[in-house]
Amino acid sequence: MTTTHERPHRSSTTAPGGLTPDQVEQLGRELDAIRQDVLDSRGERDxxxxRRVVKAQRLLELGSRAALLRSRRPAAWVLGTAGLAIAKILDNMEIGHNVLHGQWDWMRDPKIHSTTWEWDHVSPAAQWKRTHNVTHHTYTNIVGMDNDLGYGIMRVDEAQEWKPRYLVQPAWNFVTACIFEYGIAMFDLDLGDHIRDKRNMTPEKKAEVKVTLAKAARQLTKDFVLYPALSGRGWRNTLAANATANLVRNLWSHSVIMCGHFPEGVQTFEQAELDIDESRGHWYLRQMLGSANISGSPALHLMTGNLSHQIEHHIFPDLPSNRYAEIAPRVREVFEKYGLAYNARPMVRQVASAWHKVVRLSLPNGWLAETDRRNLVPQLKKLAARPA
Structure with a gap:
């Protein structure tokens, strides 16, 4: 696989990964066949x-909320907090993310449909679908077009000019992880210049802001007013439990998403490198080179919303998530056939790799590898003193 150090060059004869146009189109046909096999076979078991996952998540949340009514007892607090954190993760990852992708619309069940589903998240479903399903999945890992790549606030590629402000990138990334659902909501609003010039904010943008603020108010009221109040004298314990569950959910979600698109070895793209009218085969290839998987147990796959199969998800975002593990070996065979590296590591290694990249890109190109650890602090002070 071409790394971000080795900028791919699109010519009339080669594509990213060194494939010829004929190879790219053949690759597209092979992946189309895998997709069609799933479409033809999905049914009652899916x-x-x-439905089992939705039912289990709701029962787990209900049981955890009930336990937290007695949150003054340490055992009830630990049990309720852990259960609530898991329930929130399931709601956002395996259920919300995938339902809002339309993976289950074929069931024609109004209770599990992308047009009716609302999740336990600050970002309203409609706004999230626009920025994630349309923008991110269309322009995956294209610098300047896909803001999911660093969420528009980090240096994500060596080709980006280094500036002293990037030195705080690791700290900012950690803060973002802790408040991830709010960061996503702000990102989904795509405020841009509107923040600097509120007078020119369009009526449509003002309406979107109001919807998001209303959703945030409901979420805050539910977790930090209503449920604590139901716990009576234990309200402080319940409030702390809800805050802890939200923090765990945010840190987990952020880690999973970083593993999918930011580890070392995942390729990014410049707009100038891509054809204006990208073929389906080229789009497939970009998803393959711009994604990474997490290897692990079925329980881990469930808790990641099957985004541990990020490669399969980005190739086939509308297929039922429970099928990704099933088709992963076939997708891997396609990688091997065309000499492409299938980026899959255990979660600890992928998280470490992603954080290494965050730190590395916060510094000038090549600086991290060349600088002796003993000189780290004085070198950082010198870099910080440079004019922006």
Whole structure:
């Protein structure tokens, strides 16, 4: 696989990964065949799967909320907090993310449909679908077009000019992880210059801001007013439990998403490198080179919303998530056939790799590898003193 150090060059004869145009189109046909096999075979077992997960998540949340009514007892607090954190992760990852992708729309069940589903998240479903399903999945890992790549606030590629402000990138990334759902909501609003010039904010943008603020108010009221109040004298314990569950959910979600698009070895792209009218084969290839998987147990796949199969998800974002593990070996065979590296590591290694990249790109190109650890602090002070 071409790394971000080795900028791919699109010519009339080669594509990213060194493939010829004929190879790219053949690759597209092979992946189309895998997709069609799933479409032809999806049915009751898939529907039963998502209904089981939804039911289990709701029962887990209900049981955890009930336990937290007695949150003054340490055992009840630990049990309720852990259960609530897991329930929130399931709601956002395996259920919300995938339902809002339309993976289950074929069931024609109004209770599990992308047009009716609302999740336990600050970002309203409609706004998230626009920025994630359309923008991110269309322009995956294209610098300047896909703001999911660093969420528009980080240096994500060596080709980006280094500036002293990037020195705080690791700290900013950690803060973002802790408040991830709010960061996503702000990102989904795509305020841009509107923040600097509120007078020119369009009526449509003002309406979007109001919807998001209303959703945030409901979320805050639910977790930090209503449920604590129901706990009576234990309200402080319940409030702390809800805050802890939200923090765990945010840190987990952020880690999973970083593993999918930011580890070392995942390729990014410049707009000038890509054809204006990208073929389906080229789009497939970009998803393959711009994604990474997490290897692990079925429980880990469930808790990641099957985004541990990020490669399969980005190739086939509308297929039922429970099928990604099933088709992963076939997708891997396609990688191997065309000499492409299938980026898959255990979660600890992928998280470490992603954080290494965050730190590395916060410094000038090549600086991290060349600088002796003993000189780290004085070198950082010198870099910080440079004019922006």
């Amino acid at each position: 529907a039963a799967y998502i």
